[in-house]
Amino acid sequence: MTNIYRHIGRYTLMLVNVFTRPEKRKLYRKLIIDEIDKIGIQSLGIVALLALFMGAVVTLQTAANIDSGWIPKWTIGFTTRQTMILEFSSTIVCLILSGKVGSNIASEIGTMRITEQIDAMDIIGVNSASYLVLPKIIASIIIFPFLVIIAMACGITAGALIGTSTGVISLTDYEYGLTYSFEPFQVSYTLIKSVVFAFIITSVSSYHGYYTKGGALEVGQSSTRAVVYSIILIMISNYILTQLLLL
Amino acid sequence: MIQVKDISKSFESNDVLKNITIDFHPGKVNFIIGRSGSGKSVLTKCIVGLMEVNKGEILFDGRNFTAMDRWDRRGIRQEMGMLFQGSALFDSMTVEENVMFPLKMYSNMTKQEMQARVDFCLERVNLSGKNKLFPSEISGGMQKRTGIARAISMNPKYLFCDEPNSGLDPETAIVIDNLIKEITYEFNITTVVVSHDMNSVIEIGDFINFIYKGEMCWQGDRSQILRSDNDILNNFVFPSEFMKEIKDVLRRER
Ligand SMILES: Nc1ncnc2c1ncn2[C@@H]1O[C@H](COP(=O)(O)OP(=O)(O)OP(=O)(O)O)[C@@H](O)[C@H]1O
Numbered sequence: 136m137t138n139i140y141r142h143i144g145r146y147t148l149m150l151v152n153v154f155t156r157p158e159k160r161k162l163y164r165k166l167i168i169d170e171i172d173k174i175g176i177q178s179l180g181i182v183a184l185l186a187l188f189m190g191a192v193v194t195l196q197t198a199a200n201i202d203s204g205w206i207p208k209w210t211i212g213f214t215t216r217q218t219m220i221l222e223f224s225s226t227i228v229c230l231i232l233s234g235k236v237g238s239n240i241a242s243e244i245g246t247m248r249i250t251e252q253i254d255a256m257d258i259i260g261v262n263s264a265s266y267l268v269l270p271k272i273i274a275s276i277i278i279f280p281f282l283v284i285i286a287m288a289c290g291i292t293a294g295a296l297i298g299t300s301t302g303v304i305s306l307t308d309y310e311y312g313l314t315y316s317f318e319p320f321q322v323s324y325t326l327i328k329s330v331v332f333a334f335i336i337t338s339v340s341s342y343h344g345y346y347t348k349g350g351a352l353e354v355g356q357s358s359t360r361a362v363v364y365s366i367i368l369i370m371i372s373n374y375i376l377t378q379l380l381l382l
Numbered sequence: 383m384i385q386v387k388d389i390s391k392s393f394e395s396n397d398v399l400k401n402i403t404i405d406f407h408p409g410k411v412n413f414i415i416g417r418s419g420s421g422k423s424v425l426t427k428c429i430v431g432l433m434e435v436n437k438g439e440i441l442f443d444g445r446n447f448t449a450m451d452r453w454d455r456r457g458i459r460q461e462m463g464m465l466f467q468g469s470a471l472f473d474s475m476t477v478e479e480n481v482m483f484p485l486k487m488y489s490n491m492t493k494q495e496m497q498a499r500v501d502f503c504l505e506r507v508n509l510s511g512k513n514k515l516f517p518s519e520i521s522g523g524m525q526k527r528t529g530i531a532r533a534i535s536m537n538p539k540y541l542f543c544d545e546p547n548s549g550l551d552p553e554t555a556i557v558i559d560n561l562i563k564e565i566t567y568e569f570n571i572t573t574v575v576v577s578h579d580m581n582s583v584i585e586i587g588d589f590i591n592f593i594y595k596g597e598m599c600w601q602g603d604r605s606q607i608l609r610s611d612n613d614i615l616n617n618f619v620f621p622s623e624f625m626k627e628i629k630d631v632l633r634r635e636r
């Protein structure tokens with residue numbers, strides 16, 4: 136239990152360092168653009184791919200389950216929309232990104248720690264926590280919502296394509312389902328979640344990398360831990376945010 | 383001048399440094415020597431503030447570094463250069479970007495001025511033309527020299543070198559030693575070298591501090607080290623029978 140308090144303490148301390156007295160603004164612009172590329176653009180493919188298949192599967196599954204005739208066809212479009220917007224695009228996509236982005240960040244920063252590159256920065260007088268972590272946090276907060284929007288679009292489109300091409304639903308029914316009792320706030324809810332998850336993934340992973348001790352083995356452990364902790368925190372905050380925002 | 387006053391450092395129950403007092407002199411190559419595990423690296427890390435001391439203080443030209451918070455320390459940090467044992471080059475940056483990094487962060491130079499300074503530093507360590515290579519593409523000795531170039535790019539007043547020639551062949555080691563000596567004299571730097579390489583100690587050491595099991599055991603210059611009566615020091619300097627014979631010859635000459 137004391138372990139958890141120590142983690143929370145050090146994590147908070149790191150965040151304080153990240154946000155106090157950063158280096159020159161001008162330097163950060165290039166770093167942030169680099170990170171947007173690394174964290175965001177390079178994850179585009181996997182996010183789109185997952186969303187396409189997920190949209191298709193949800194559509195087919197719903198179709199298979201409403202064979203009774205009591206339930207109208209447009210429910211398929213409705214269900215695909217709700218699934219994609221409410222949970223898949225933010226939570227599931229971010230869980231997957233925590234594996235890809237989180238382990239990447241933790242091992243990058245962890246390697247810099249064990250090869251004394253972070254000490255070298257500190258000696259130069261650079262606020263290493265801020266220099267290394269802040270661009271990643273900002274970049275992910277900027278780019279994650281875009282990834283989420285792309286995931287929504289891909290999923291819903293794939294649902295329409297598969298639904299109509301396999302003949303389980305007509306395009307008109309699907310469209311009716313998509314717009315049925317649509318609340319724009321649900322999109323905001325998902326975008327808010329994605330920003331929170333972006334912060335969790337980058338800051339938690341950076342934390343585990345930044346406090347790595349030892350050698351290559353420990354870098355591996357840090358990156359595993361980064362992913363596990365990110366996932367746990369995402370799930371907890373998903374629950375809290377849903378209660379706060381939707382009820 | 384760096385004054386280390388009566389510092390102690392322990393990890394849990396392990397007392398690594400005990401009441402160490404040293405003066406490091408400007409324009410001189412000051413050595414810290416000692417057996418493996420005697421606390422040399424810990425001492426260096428305490429001096430530069432990568433570790434906090436439990437007791438005592440460290441003054442940089444009269445400025446109490448120990449009492450400063452981390453933001454005030456940044457001012458003094460910018461006057462320091464450090465060569466790490468493993469070079470610690472930023473491996474996402476080229477040789478040139480590594481050397482330019484401190485300038486980008488803290489100087490008000492224009493791009494051309496920075497480039498000129500980088501070229502000068504690389505020239506100084508015989509690495510002209512290697513600007514665009516990455517650390518993984520150059521040899522260990524070149525990495526050390528890049529590390530030195532980065533350490534001197536901001537014109538430091540204090541230079542720290544942790545085992546600058548460990549893992550290098552004897553000839554390259556001498557090149558690095560001489561480089562350290564030359565820039566120390568040329569720019570009047572207070573240089574601190576950690577080493578257990580007796581060759582470089584005799585070659586370039588102006589002041590030598592011998593640490594034994596975390597305590598200051600012997601201090602002196604390089605002519606004194608060969609003629610000392612301190613048994614612990616002698617065992618370190620002349621570890622083999624062959625070396626002991628050399629010692630006896632030196633004795634007789636005296
Ligand atoms: N971060 C740390 N935590 C706990 N103990 C440490 C730490 N760093 C060093 N020590 C201990 O301090 C002692 C001195 O270590 P140090 O690295 O200073 O030796 P050294 O003189 O530099 O040796 P070498 O010549 O092999 O580099 C060792 O017993 C080591 O176990």
Ligand SMILES: [Mg+2]
Nearest residue numbers: 422423424544
């Ligand atoms: Mg050492």
